[in-house]
Structures are given as structure tokens and as C-alpha cells.
Amino acid sequence: MIIYDFLYKFVFNITQSAAIGDITAMIISGALPLLILVLPFTLVAVWLERKVSAHMQDRLGPMRTGSHGWLQTVADLIKLLQKEDIVASDNDRPLFNLAPILVFAGSYLVFAALPFSSAYIGSNIDLGIIFIIAASGFVVAGILMAGWSSNNKYSLLGAMRSAAQIISYEIPTILVILTIIMITGTTNLRTLSEMQTGHFWNWMIFGGAGLSLSKFLFIPFMLIGFVILYISTLAEVNRTPFDIPEAESELVSGYHTEYSGMKFAMFFLAEYANMFAVSAIVSAIFFGGYQSPIGYLGNTLGLPWMIPIEQFLWFASKGVFFVLVQMWLRWTLPRLRVDQLMALCWKYLIPIAFVNLIIVGLITVL
Amino acid sequence: MAIKTEEMVLNMGPQHPSTHGVLRLELVLEGEIIQKVIPHIGYLHRCFEKHCEAMTYPQVIPYTDRMDYLAAMGNEFGYAITVEKLLGIQLPERVEYIRVIMGELQRIASHLVAIGTYGADIGAMTPFLFAFRDREVILNLFEITCGARMLYNYIWVGGLSHDLHPDFVRLTREFIKYFRPKIVEMNELLSTNRIFIERTANVGVLPLETAINFGITGPMLRGSGFKWDLRRDDTYSVYNKFDFDIPVGEGKVGTVGDCWDRYYVRILEMGESLKIIEQALDQLPEGDVTSAIPKRIKPPVGSVYKRVENPRGELGYFIISNGTTSPFRVKVRAPSFVNLGIMDVLCKNHMVADVIAILGSVDIVLGEVDR
Numbered sequence: 001m002i003i004y005d006f007l008y009k010f011v012f013n014i015t016q017s018a019a020i021g022d023i024t025a026m027i028i029s030g031a032l033p034l035l036i037l038v039l040p041f042t043l044v045a046v047w048l049e050r051k052v053s054a055h056m057q058d059r060l061g062p063m064r065t066g067s068h069g070w071l072q073t074v075a076d077l078i079k080l081l082q083k084e085d086i087v088a089s090d091n092d093r094p095l096f097n098l099a100p101i102l103v104f105a106g107s108y109l110v111f112a113a114l115p116f117s118s119a120y121i122g123s124n125i126d127l128g129i130i131f132i133i134a135a136s137g138f139v140v141a142g143i144l145m146a147g148w149s150s151n152n153k154y155s156l157l158g159a160m161r162s163a164a165q166i167i168s169y170e171i172p173t174i175l176v177i178l179t180i181i182m183i184t185g186t187t188n189l190r191t192l193s194e195m196q197t198g199h200f201w202n203w204m205i206f207g208g209a210g211l212s213l214s215k216f217l218f219i220p221f222m223l224i225g226f227v228i229l230y231i232s233t234l235a236e237v238n239r240t241p242f243d244i245p246e247a248e249s250e251l252v253s254g255y256h257t258e259y260s261g262m263k264f265a266m267f268f269l270a271e272y273a274n275m276f277a278v279s280a281i282v283s284a285i286f287f288g289g290y291q292s293p294i295g296y297l298g299n300t301l302g303l304p305w306m307i308p309i310e311q312f313l314w315f316a317s318k319g320v321f322f323v324l325v326q327m328w329l330r331w332t333l334p335r336l337r338v339d340q341l342m343a344l345c346w347k348y349l350i351p352i353a354f355v356n357l358i359i360v361g362l363i364t365v366l
Numbered sequence: 367m368a369i370k371t372e373e374m375v376l377n378m379g380p381q382h383p384s385t386h387g388v389l390r391l392e393l394v395l396e397g398e399i400i401q402k403v404i405p406h407i408g409y410l411h412r413c414f415e416k417h418c419e420a421m422t423y424p425q426v427i428p429y430t431d432r433m434d435y436l437a438a439m440g441n442e443f444g445y446a447i448t449v450e451k452l453l454g455i456q457l458p459e460r461v462e463y464i465r466v467i468m469g470e471l472q473r474i475a476s477h478l479v480a481i482g483t484y485g486a487d488i489g490a491m492t493p494f495l496f497a498f499r500d501r502e503v504i505l506n507l508f509e510i511t512c513g514a515r516m517l518y519n520y521i522w523v524g525g526l527s528h529d530l531h532p533d534f535v536r537l538t539r540e541f542i543k544y545f546r547p548k549i550v551e552m553n554e555l556l557s558t559n560r561i562f563i564e565r566t567a568n569v570g571v572l573p574l575e576t577a578i579n580f581g582i583t584g585p586m587l588r589g590s591g592f593k594w595d596l597r598r599d600d601t602y603s604v605y606n607k608f609d610f611d612i613p614v615g616e617g618k619v620g621t622v623g624d625c626w627d628r629y630y631v632r633i634l635e636m637g638e639s640l641k642i643i644e645q646a647l648d649q650l651p652e653g654d655v656t657s658a659i660p661k662r663i664k665p666p667v668g669s670v671y672k673r674v675e676n677p678r679g680e681l682g683y684f685i686i687s688n689g690t691t692s693p694f695r696v697k698v699r700a701p702s703f704v705n706l707g708i709m710d711v712l713c714k715n716h717m718v719a720d721v722i723a724i725l726g727s728v729d730i731v732l733g734e735v736d737r
Contacts, residue, residue, distance in 0.1 A: 057495035153376050157398070157718070240489060241561050332555075334562045335489025337719045338398065 037316070038111065042272040045323060046073045052324065053331045083261035088151070091258065095149035099142050100259065100266035106138025107270040110277040115190045117290045117311035128189035129177050132281060133170065136236065139274070140166045143255050146267075150258035158254020161338050162238065168345045169235040169242075175353035176229040179360045180204060180285055183218065193289030200293035205286040217363050221356050226286045228353050230322075233278035235341070237271065240330035242341060279322030280315065290315040373401060376718070380409050384487050384722045387732030391709070393721065400721060403713045405706055410736040418696040423449050423523060423663040426696070431517035433700065434734040436479050439472035439508075440676040442521035447602055448672035448683040449523045452665040460653035461525050462604040467538070467646045468511075468520065469603075470639040474545070475504040476677035477585075477632045477639075480729040484629055485556050487726040488565050493556045500548050503541050510534060524659040535647055542640050549636060557630060566629060567620030570712040570724035574623065580708045584679025584701050585635065586728060589615035589628035596675035608645045610638045625727040632729075664691050678702050678729060698737060702730040 007028055012021035047062070047070055054061025062069025087093060112135075113128045115121045125131055140163050147159020181187055183204075184195055196203050205222050206215075235242035256267045283289060290311035298306030336344065374395045380388040388409035394402040414433065418426045430445045431438040443465055450457065482497025505515045510531040512520040520527050556562055572582070577590045587594055595612045597605040613634035615627030665687040673682035679701025688694040705728050712724050 053491070057492050058499050059495065153374065157376075243489070331492050333490060334485065334556075334559060334565060336561055337565055337717060339717065340564055 037116070038108065038269075038273045038276070041276055041316075041320075042269050043073045043077070045272045045275065046076075046268070048324075049327050049330075052327045056328075056331045077265065080261055080265045085263065086258075086260045088258060090151045092149035092151065095145045096258075097263075099146035099149060100263045100270075101142075102145060103139050103142030104266045104270040104273070106136055106140075106142055107274040107277060109135035109138065110281075111273070113189060114277065114280050115193050115284060115289050116315055117308040118190070118194070121190050124188070124190050126186075126188045128192075129181070129187045129281075129285075132189075132277075133174060133177070136274075136277075137170075139270070146259070147255040150255070152258055155255050155257050158257075162255060165238070165242065165338075165341060166236050168342060169232040169349075172228050172232040172345065172349040172353045173236065175350065175357050176225045176232075177285065179221070179225050179353075179357050182357070182361055182364055189284050189289065193284060193291055196288040197291050199295065200288065203286065203288040203291075203293075214363055214366075218360065221360050221363075222286065224352065224356050225360075226282070228349050228356070229285070230282055232345070232349060233282060234326065234329070235345070237274045237278055237326075239275065239326050241333040241336050243330075243335060275323050275326055276319050279326070280319040282322055283315070283318035287318055289318075371396075378721070385725065386483065386730055389706075389725075389730065389732055389735070391721065391725075393718065395718065398717045398719075400713045400716050400718065403710045403721065405709055407703075407706070407732075407735050410732045412737065414737040415696050415698060418693055420692065422691045423665070423693065426693070427522060428517065428519045431519060432733055433698065433737055434476075434676060434678060434681070434702065434731045435516060436731055437472050437476040437677045438517050439468045439521065440476075440674065440681065442518065443469050443603075444672065444674040444676070444681045444683055446521045446523050447674065448670055448685055449663065449665070451672050452668065452670045452685060452687055453523070453660065453663065455524055455658060455660065457524065457658050458653040458655065459604075459651045461655050461658070463646050463650050464526060464530060464655065465521055466603055466605065466608075467643055467650075468508075470642045470646075471504050471507060471538070473639045473677045474636050475501045477636050478504075480632055480677070480726075481552065481556075481629065484726040484729070485562075487722045488562060490556060490559070490562065493552060496548070496552065496555070500545060503544065507534065507537060507541065510537070522659055523663055525657070526655040529655045535650065538643065538647060542644055545640065546637075549633060552633065557626075557633060563619045563626060565719075565723055566625040566727070569620075569625045569716065569720050570727060571621045572623040572628075572708065572712060576708070576711060577623070580711070581704050582679070582708060583704065584676070585631045586628055586679065586705055588613065589631045589727075590623035591615050591617075591627075596673055596680060600673065602672070602674060605642075607649070608642045610641050613638065625723050628727040628729075662691070664689070673699070676701055678731065678734070679705060700734045700737060702732075702734040703737075706730050706735055 007025035008021045011024045012018065015021065050072070051061045051068070062072035065071040065075045087096060110132050112123045113121070113125060113131045115128075143162045143166075144159050147155045147157075147162070150156070180192070184192055186192055186195070192204075200206070205226055206219060256264060259267060292310060292314050296307050296310050298304055298310060376393040376395055377390065378393055379385040379390040385391060390406040390409070392402075392404040392406060393400055394404075412432070414429055417429060421429070427442055427445060430441040433441050446465075478497040478501040482494040482501075485491075485493035485497070508518060508520075509515050511534060512518050512528050514520070572586065572590050574590045574592055577587050577592070582590075583594070591614050593612045593614050596602070597610075598612060611634075613631050615622050615624075615631055617624070617627060618630070619626050667687055667689045669684065669686040671682060671684045673680050675681075680699065681701055682699035684695075684697040684699070685693050686695040709725065709728065712728075713721050716724065
């Protein structure tokens with residue numbers, strides 16, 4: 001928000017036009033997460049994923065492009081840009097072209113409501129969490145479109161599975177988020193982060209701020225809630241052990257089999273952006289969002305301008321930590337079968353999340 | 367217009383990452399449930415059997431390598447003892463022992479590929495690379511022995527192409543010491559993994575009776591709970607001098623004869639192979655490995671059938687000799703080919719993802735199916 005105001009004043013002083021100032025500030029602050037976070041993060045995360053998996057498997061991974069291959073993703077991206085954009089004659093062309101944009105838009109919309117630091121949040125709306133859940137629904141539509149328009153049986157199977165999976169797993173996600181809303185009484189992610197200020201024992205995973213009896217009663221239920229939320233976000237971003245829609249060994253990448261070049265890169269980008277987004281949501285809800293666990297260096301040194309930067313770094317590192325856990329899981333676990341995945345969601349996660357919700361509600365009331 | 371449902375035909379392969387080569391499976395689906403599986407083979411057919419008729423007996427050996435290319439030593443082994451039986455020659459002790467060592471090392475290497483790719487089929491990439499890392503050590507042992515890593519042309523009729531490298535015995539002992547903990551590691555990482563068990567236990571159950579009716583052999587038959595191993599039951603070479611167990615499927619996590627049992631039999635067999643190699647290294651006699659190789663192979667008129675226990679099952683050679691230097695007819699009973707025939711029975715009423723799990727547990731090599 002501070003960044004938006006600053007940009008608005010800056011442009012307004014030069015052009016003396018409120019409209020231009022507004023639009024420029026909006027565009028720039030809207031593009032900021034893309035430029036400073038999503039693109040660099042994707043570039044680093046793809047490289048990191050290859051390195052992490054390589055070192056887990058006694059390999060070296062990419063080594064040739066740059067020191068320890070850190071330029072590999074850039075090289076891959078350039079290669080993908082040069083590739084021919086193949087659209088098969090049987091594809092449903094308009095849907096086929098629209099699908100990757102929709103998938104990427106869905107995952108990028110989420111970034112609008114993520115609280116990066118107290119100085120910057122794309123759009124500080126009161127319904128932050130609800131908006132994120134709604135926006136990620138776009139991804140399902142995009143995936144279904146991609147699978148249908150590809151006119152390929154494998155892609156169709158992948159898309160159908162994916163839609164079923166994402167919709168099912170949104171239910172436990174929402175139930176856990178409801179639990180949090182019940183305790184905190186807010187759906188604004190910034191307010192939620194501000195409530196967890198101070199030290200790490202004020203985080204929601206440790207029952208939230210304050211020192212009351214209910215705080216200690218909350219702790220076990222918060223842990224359960226965290227585990228459920230993490231599992232269902234894994235399923236929502238199609239990561240192992242829930243990568244059934246794109247199961248390499250069965251469906252040959254599922255819904256994006258038919259895509260090549262930059263359109264394929266859009267899916268790839270969306271996947272990694274999504275990975276960070278869900279990790280950021282988990283950390284915003286349970287792990288204090290952008291709040292530092294140990295206090296700020298800016299406070300100690302008496303330099304208040306440092307605090308937002310520190311907050312951004314904390315937010316990013318918490319997000320990256322959970323992304324690393326996702327990678328770790330991916331390279332350790334096999335894949336579930338589609339009916340087992342549904343059974344896990346409907347038979348275990350949803351009932352547990354529901355009971356959790358009721359118990360937390362009772363504690364709140366009492 | 368009336369709404370109707372119809373079955374969908376899904377073509378899996380020949381270009382598919384999990385059909386282990388160029389197998390094409392025609393799946394008739396109702397939703398994701400399999401109604402019928404029709405395997406189509408022949409994409410890798412090389413006329414091996416016909417080709418042999420134009421070759422002299424020793425010239426056939428490099429071609430046998432290319433059948434089950436993951437267990438080339440086993441193929442040569444089988445061919446060599448079949449022709450030796452036709453010729454009626456006696457081999458030096460050392461040759462027999464080295465053949466057994468090579469055959470068992472090859473069995474471990476082949477099972478490692480089977481287990482590793484099985485993990486990859488189920489979705490776990492790491493066990494796959496761990497398996498290949500360990501297989502690399504075995505391939506290095508083969509490389510110092512005969513220079514080749516995959517297709518060896520090492521076991522000849524009447525002997526071996528080379529004697530062992532001076533370091534071979536030491537390196538093999540080191541390998542045994544290195545490999546035992548790796549089996550435990552594989553069990554911790556994959557065999558006892560909850561998700562892996564969910565995917566493989568009670569999937570593709572093969573009852574013993576069906577297995578015998580279909581002529582299934584090797585780890586698949588043993589996975590269904592029948593102690594049948596040609597190394598013990600129709601012993602050849604010097605296998606009767608070693609003490610080893612025949613692991614069978616016990617249904618530890620599901621039903622006897624499910625995918626997990628077939629997988630686990632392979633894990634246990636690697637341990638038994640290590641035992642055999644250890645005993646063979648201890649008893650390894652001195653001698654000349656090339657002394658018994660005949661100058662000119664011209665067997666008398668007649669026919670012979672001889673079978674060996676290859677990593678994938680019973681590999682049999684039927685050779686008819688008409689008294690010339692080339693075989694009149696060579697027929698191969700390829701275990702992968704016979705085992706593949708049961709796919710339809712195993713897959714019925716399973717899901718698409720299970721086809722991959724079942725095919726991986728059948729463990730076929732297309733080079734051998736098509737020959």
C-alpha cells in the first residue's frame with residue numbers, strides 16, 4: 001500500500017493528472033510481484049528442483065551452464081521461446097490457445113492478495129483468503145479447457161482427474177481456513193499477519209497471540225489443521241504424491257501433453273508460481289506471514305525503513321522453505337492412485353477437518 | 367437424442383514411458399476401469415530364430431545377447447550349455463564357477479532394473495536412480511572382465527572368452543559388502559512405503575493355479591507362492607554345490623501373488639544371489655578357461671532342449687542339428703513372452719494406473735518378447 005501511494009504521488013507530481021497517476025501506480029504495483037517475485041522465483045525454483053532432486057539421487061544435476069548450472073533455466077526458457085508453436089489440426093484452437101493464459105492468470109491472481117510485507121500488498125481486500133480460493137478456481141477451468149481442446153485421450157483423462165482432484169481438495173482447505181477465521185474473526189490476510197506479530201510463539205500454529213488458556217488448548221488442533229491444509233494444498237497444485245493429473249508414467253504429462261514452446265512454458269510457470277502461492281498461504285495463515293519470528297534488525301538499529309524489506313525477506317524465505325518441503329516429498333514418495341486420492345480426501349481429511357472445526361468453535365465460544 | 371455410454375479404446379504405446387520398450391497395449395475402458403487388454407507385439411522383431419540357421423554355432427552367441435538385453439549373461443549361459451549338451455563336452459571346473467558368478471551378478475543387475483523401473487512406474491523416481499547407481503558397480507565388474515557393459519559375448523561354447531581380471535575377486539567381494547546395506551535401504555525407501563504398498567498390494571493378484579495354467583515362470587510364479595527354481599529343480603552347471611533359499615510370495619501386505627509379492631520376491635532373490643556369489647568366490651578353482659573350447663563346432667545329428675533360470679523366468683533353447691556347422695533350427699522359449707500373455711487376466715476390472723503397476727511387476731523385456 002505504501003508503494004502504491006508513493007508511486008501515485010511520484011507520477012502525480014510529474015504529470016499533474018490523477019488518472020495517469022492512478023493507472024501507472026496500479027500497473028506498476030500490479031506487475032511488481034511478477035517482476036520481483038514470480039519470474040525470478042520460477043527461474044530459481046526450477047533450477048533448485050533439479051539440483052535438490054539430483055543431490056537426493058546421488059547425481060550432480062545441471063553443471064554446465066554457469067557455475068553449478070544456475071543459468072540452466074534461463075537457457076531452457078530461451079530454447080522454449082524459439083520452439084515452434086504446434087497446434088494440431090484436430091485441436092479446438094480458441095480454447096487451446098486460451099487455456100494456458102487462464103491457468104497462468106489463475107495462479108497469478110492469487111499473488112494480488114498475498115501480504116508480501118506491511119508496506120506492500122497487491123490489493124488489501126477484506127476478503128483476502130476467500131478471494132484467493134476463488135481465484136485459484138480459474139486454474140481448474142484452464143486445465144479442463146486444455147484437456148478438452150487437446151483432443152487427446154490422455155489429456156482428457158488427465159484434465160478430468162485434475163478437476164475432480166482440485167475441487168475435492170478445496171473442501172478441506174476451506175474447512176481449515178474457516179477454523180482460522182473463527183478464531184481471528186478476519187479474512188484479511190494483512191490483518192491476520194499483523195495479529196501474529198511479535199515472536200514466533202504468537203503464530204497461529206502456536207495458538208495465536210496473547211496468553212490465555214484457550215491459546216494452549218488450540219495448539220493440538222492448529223497442528224492438525226496445518227497438516228490437513230498442507231496436504232490439501234499439495235493436492236491442489238498437483239505435486240507428488242498427488243501428481244495424478246500429470247502422472248508421467250501413466251498419462252504422459254496429462255493435460256499439457258499437446259502443448260509446446262511458450263504455451264508449455266506458461267503451464268510450467270503457473271505450476272511453480274502456484275507452488276509458491278500455496279506455500280505463502282500456509283505461512284501467512286499458520287506461520288505469521290511476513291512477521292519475523294525473532295524481532296527486527298530495523299528496530300534494534302533504529303532504522304524503520306528496513307522493516308518492510310526484512311518482512312519481505314521473511315515472507316519469501318518462509319514460502320521457499322515450504323516449497324523445498326514440497327520438492328523433498330516429490331522426490332521421496334510414489335504416487336497414489338486416483339480412487340485412493342479421493343478416498344483420502346473424502347474419508348479422512350474432510351471428516352477430520354470438520355471435527356477440528358467444531359472443536360475449535362466450541363473452544364472459541366467457551 | 368438418447369444418451370448412451372460407450373467403451374473407450376485407449377492405445378498405450380508403442381511410444382509410452384511405462385511400457386518398457388515398444389509394447390503396444392490396446393485398453394478397452396469403461397471410464398477408467400479396464401474391460402480388456404490386448405497386447406500387440408512385434409515392433410522389435412529381428413528374426414533371431416531364422417537368422418541362427420544361417421550362422422555357425424559360435425556366431426549365434428552375440429545374437430542371444432540381444433534378446434533379454436538386461437540379462438545378456440543368462441542368455442549366453444543358456445545357449446552355451448545347450449550346445450555343449452549337444453556336443454557332449456566336459457568343462458573345466460573354473461569355467462562353471464565363473465559362469466555361475468556372472469549369471470548371479472547379472473541376475474542382481476537385472477532385478478535392480480526391474481525394481482528401479484517399477485518404482486518409477488509407481489511414481490517414485492529416487493529408487494530408480496539408486497538402483498541404477500548400484501547396477502553401475504556390477505557393469506564395471508563386467509567391463510573389467512570382458513570389456514563390454516551390456517552385450518558381452520563372454521560365455522562361449524566350451525569355455526569363456528577371457529579369464530577373470532586379477533582384481534575381479536577383490537572387487538566383487540567389495541561389491542557384496544557395499545550392496546547388502548543397499549538392499550535394506552531400498553526396503554526402507556520403497557518396499558515398506560505406505561503409498562507404495564497401497565498401490566501394489568492386492569493389485570493384479572495371480573492365483574497359483576492360473577499361473578501354472580498360463581505357463582508362468584520365474585519371479586512371477588514364485589510370487590504366487592510356488593517354490594520352483596530351475597537352479598534347484600532342474601539343476602545345471604554347478605548350482606547344486608551352493609546353498610541358497612528360494613524366496614516365495616507370502617502375501618505379507620496383501621494377498622499371495624499380488625504385485626507387491628512379485629516385487630518383493632525380486633528383492634529377496636538379490637540377497638540369495640549374493641550368497642551364491644560369495645560361496646562361488648570362496649570355492650573358485652584354478653584352471654584354464656579356454657582349454658575346452660572346440661576348434662570346430664559340428665555337433666552330431668539330433669535335437670536338444672535345455673532350460674535355465676533367467677532373471678525373468680525359464681529360458682529354454684531347442685536346437686536341432688543336422689550335422690553341419692550351423693543349427694538346422696533354433697527355437698527359444700522366452701519367459702517374457704509367455705509371462706506377457708497373462709496381462710488380460712491380471713488387468714481385468716482394474717484402473718488404468720494399475721495396468722502400469724501390473725505391467726511393471728510382470729517385468730518384460732521387449733527384446734526377448736519379439737526376438
